[in-house]
Amino acid sequence: MSETSENIQSGSDTYQCMNCGAALKYKPGTDFLHCDYCGADTPINAKTVDIVQELDFEQYADNFEQLNTKTTKIISCRKCGAESTFSESVKSTTCPYCTTPLIESDAHEERLIQPSYLLPFKIAGKDTSKHLDTWLKRLWFAPNKLKRQALQTNQLQGVYIPCWTYDAQTETDYSGQKGVHYTTTVGSGKNRRTVTRTNWYYCDGHVSIFFDDVMVPASGMISRDIMNKISNWDTMNMVEADNRFLSGFITEKYVMNMNNGYELAKQKINAEIEYAIRRDIGGDDQRITAKNTQISDIKFKLILLPVYMSSYVYKNKLYHFFLNARTGRVTGDRPYSPAKIALAIIAGVAALILFIMLLNSQ
Ligand SMILES: [Zn+2]
Numbered sequence: 001m002s003e004t005s006e007n008i009q010s011g012s013d014t015y016q017c018m019n020c021g022a023a024l025k026y027k028p029g030t031d032f033l034h035c036d037y038c039g040a041d042t043p044i045n046a047k048t049v050d051i052v053q054e055l056d057f058e059q060y061a062d063n064f065e066q067l068n069t070k071t072t073k074i075i076s077c078r079k080c081g082a083e084s085t086f087s088e089s090v091k092s093t094t095c096p097y098c099t100t101p102l103i104e105s106d107a108h109e110e111r112l113i114q115p116s117y118l119l120p121f122k123i124a125g126k127d128t129s130k131h132l133d134t135w136l137k138r139l140w141f142a143p144n145k146l147k148r149q150a151l152q153t154n155q156l157q158g159v160y161i162p163c164w165t166y167d168a169q170t171e172t173d174y175s176g177q178k179g180v181h182y183t184t185t186v187g188s189g190k191n192r193r194t195v196t197r198t199n200w201y202y203c204d205g206h207v208s209i210f211f212d213d214v215m216v217p218a219s220g221m222i223s224r225d226i227m228n229k230i231s232n233w234d235t236m237n238m239v240e241a242d243n244r245f246l247s248g249f250i251t252e253k254y255v256m257n258m259n260n261g262y263e264l265a266k267q268k269i270n271a272e273i274e275y276a277i278r279r280d281i282g283g284d285d286q287r288i289t290a291k292n293t294q295i296s297d298i299k300f301k302l303i304l305l306p307v308y309m310s311s312y313v314y315k316n317k318l319y320h321f322f323l324n325a326r327t328g329r330v331t332g333d334r335p336y337s338p339a340k341i342a343l344a345i346i347a348g349v350a351a352l353i354l355f356i357m358l359l360n361s362q
C-alpha cells in the first residue's frame with residue numbers, strides 16, 4: 001500500500017471511511033473511493049502502467065501454482081449459476097444475469113489467478129441512461145412500451161468481466177495459387193457471349209505477424225458475441241489491478257481457463273494469418289494449398305473490463321442490455337413489436353404495388 005492511502009483499511013477487500021466508518025466504493029471516472037454517507041473522497045493513487053508486463057505462456061500453462069493466485073470468496077447464483085465476488089460495500093445484491101438475490105451463505109472459497117490490469121469504471125451508473133436511450137431510439141421495430149419500461153429499470157449492475165489477452169509472434173510459410181481473371185468470347189451466332197475466366201499461377205511465400213493483445217473474454221455468462229459488440233476498449237488506459245477499483249462493483253469469476261482461452265485466441269490468429277496470406281498472394285482470387293505456422297514468444301495476462309448490465313422482463317421473457325462502462329457503447333437482446341413489423345410489411349407491399357402501377361402507366 002502506498003503512504004497516501006492511510007484512510008483505507010485493507011486486508012479484507014473492504015475499505016472503510018476514516019470519517020464515518022462506512023464502506024467506501026470506487027467512484028467511476030475518478031481516482032477516488034467515495035463515501036456515500038458523509039461524502040468524503042479518498043484518493044487511490046493508482047499506479048499508472050508504463051510497460052505492460054505479460055507472462056510467458058509456455059512457462060505457466062501447466063504450472064498454475066506459480067501464478068499469482070489468491071483464495072477468493074465466490075458466490076454462486078442459485079438460479080443461473082453465475083459465479084462472482086463482491087465487496088461488503090455492495091451490501092446485498094442480485095445476480096446481474098438473472099436478478100435473483102445473491103446470498104452470502106452460498107459463498108465458497110476458490111484459489112484463482114489474480115488479474116494483472118484493469119480498466120476502471122469511467123461512466124457513473126446515473127449517466128448510463130443517456131447511452132441506453134440513444135441505443136433504444138435506434139432500435140428498429142421495438143415496442144414503444146419497451147422503450148419506456150427499459151429506461152425505468154433499476155436493475156443496473158456494474159460488473160468487471162474477466163478477459164484473457166494473448167501476444168504471439170507468428171512465422172508462416174505457405175504455398176498456393178494466384179488467380180488472375182480475364183475475359184474471353186465464347187460460342188457463336190446467337191450464343192456468342194463474353195465470360196470471365198481465371199488463370200491460376202503457383203506461388204509460395206512467407207508472412208510474419210506479431211499479434212498484440214488478442215482478447216478472449218473469460219466470462220461464463222456474457223457471450224463472446226456480446227463482448228465483441230461492445231469491444232471498443234481503450235486498453236492503453238489500463239491500470240494495475242487494485243482491489244480498490246472493484247469496491248462497490250461485482251467481479252465475475254473467470255470461467256474459461258487460460259489454456260482454453262489460448263485455443264480460441266489461436267482461431268482468431270489463424271483467421272488473421274489466412275487473410276494476410278491472401279493479401280500476400282494478391283491477384284483476383286487466391287487458393288491456399290498448404291501453410292505451416294510457427295508460433296513463438298506467447299505471452300498472456302488476465303485483465304478486468306467494466307460493463308454495466310441491466311435485465312428486464314418484457315411479456316414474461318428476460319432481456320439484457322450491456323454497456324461498455326468506458327466508451328458507452330451499448331448492445332443487448334431485445335423484443336420486436338409484431339404490430340410495427342406488420343405495419344412495415346404493409347407499407348412495403350403498398351410501395352411495391354404503387355411502383356408496379358407507375359411502371360405500367362408508362
Ligand atoms: Zn464517510
Ligand SMILES: [Zn+2]
Nearest residue numbers: 077080095098
Ligand atoms: Zn443468476
